[in-house]
Amino acid sequence: MRMLLNVTGVLLFAFLLVPAAGAATDAATCLSCHGSMEGTVNVNQERFAKSVHGSFDCVTCHPAPKGDQHKGMSGPAPDKAVKDFAAAIAPKNLKDPLAAAACVGCHPDKVEEYRASIHGQNVIVKKSSDGPVCTSCHGTPHYIEKRPSMASKVYLYNIVETCGKCHEEKHITEKYQFSPLVMERYKESFHGRKLKLGHTGAPSCASCHSAHSIVSAKDPKSPVGSVEAKKKTCGNAACHPGATEKFVAAITHQPLHPIAHFAEIGLIILTVSVFGFIIIHVLLDIFADIRDRLFRKGGGH
């Protein structure tokens, strides 16, 4: 009996020392190469360990790494949902579609929303590579941090830049007939400025347009798709309760209307002329003051 306990103890101890003995597919094995490689295949060990996915084995998302160097390093075969999603996002021509689709394994609800969204439809139905997939907005899953995280690409204060990556792109705005100044107009609005300053109540893109389930702003299903929808979205209790039809007209992201444009030019001309006049006036006054003190002692006084 005592003998048996000893053996069990030694075995348990040995098990602690070599946690994944025999499995060459744990993260440490992969990182022994990928932790020090250069380029896109590099995975920063420290940041990966800190991320929400840091406890995963690499093969959870990369079930079948290609090439001879990875022989015998395959993980469990991906399930149907992953394979389906990988096939759906094939138009993106990703290097490893199975890995890019692996998100669905744990986040099926978000992927479901995405599939129905205009972003998902663009890739899946229109077979276009313009639309984003999970990693386009969230960045590599290796470094996704617990929220709220300033490092996150979809954090309230960073998401404007993330959306801007595509929505500010000329070929995208022209192809899909977006307002070419959507980012600029948002950034100069009170919303954009307050967000920049860290105002916790300021809305970013996703606050009004929604995120995974986003549809075109012209689509009546959009939270900003109609005047009624806007009244509800803007009229959120924390934002502008009682928002009216005339109130929601304030934010359009469209280029300035000619009247506003010329009003701005008029005011700039006024401002610059007044500046010019007063600066000249003050300089002349200083000049006359010095002149009188130097050359006209008591003169004129």
Place this chain on the structure above:
Amino acid sequence: MEKNIPAEIERFDISARIQHIVMFVSFLLLSFTGWGLKYAYAQPASAWITVWGGPKMAGIIHRVAGIIMLLDFIYHQFYLLNLARKKDLRLTIVPMPKDVVDLIQNFLYYFGLRKERPYFSKFTYLQKFDYWAVYWGMFIIGTSGFFLAFPVTVSALFPQFTLAWIWDVIFIMHSDEALLAIVFILIIHFYNEHLRSEYFPMNWLWLTGKMPIETLKHHHPAEYDYLYGKDAEKRKK
């Protein structure tokens, strides 16, 4: 006649001085907090806003200061009405054709084409401009600020055809004219009342309300003559 001339003269009564203090304190608070929002994308401004307790607190300060300034402005109108009622109101701050003459003569003096400064009245053309600039500012910045502070309520007033541009116009009015006001005050007011060699570090008139009679004679000769000249004796009779 010389005996009747005091050493100094009260230019602003206590009420006017308090109105001025309330005005400039609220003006500075509005400028400091508004600047942070206007230049949110310029590096020092975003750090500057933390001095005012972050964007939320800065917003509250801005609104409170705005209301105080508005009340101060309204109070001033009643102050003027009261002066008029007591038949104490001289229209010395109203722009007159003489101001154009003064302006031309002042520039001639600057260029050395005239030996003396113009025959300035109680308020020079620049001081009148400074005074009426507040009315312009209250109209443009005050109205737009009021609209921006209560956008949902105020939106009911906008006619349908203005909706495509009214909000942008209001925003531009508020932001651009505020910049004009700040720079105007910074240059003209600081130069005239602080930096001028005879006043540095400041013209204490804002606290005492009094101007030495020599200063009056030198800078506002028309007013001096009005008060102590030959005609002044006649008016009293």
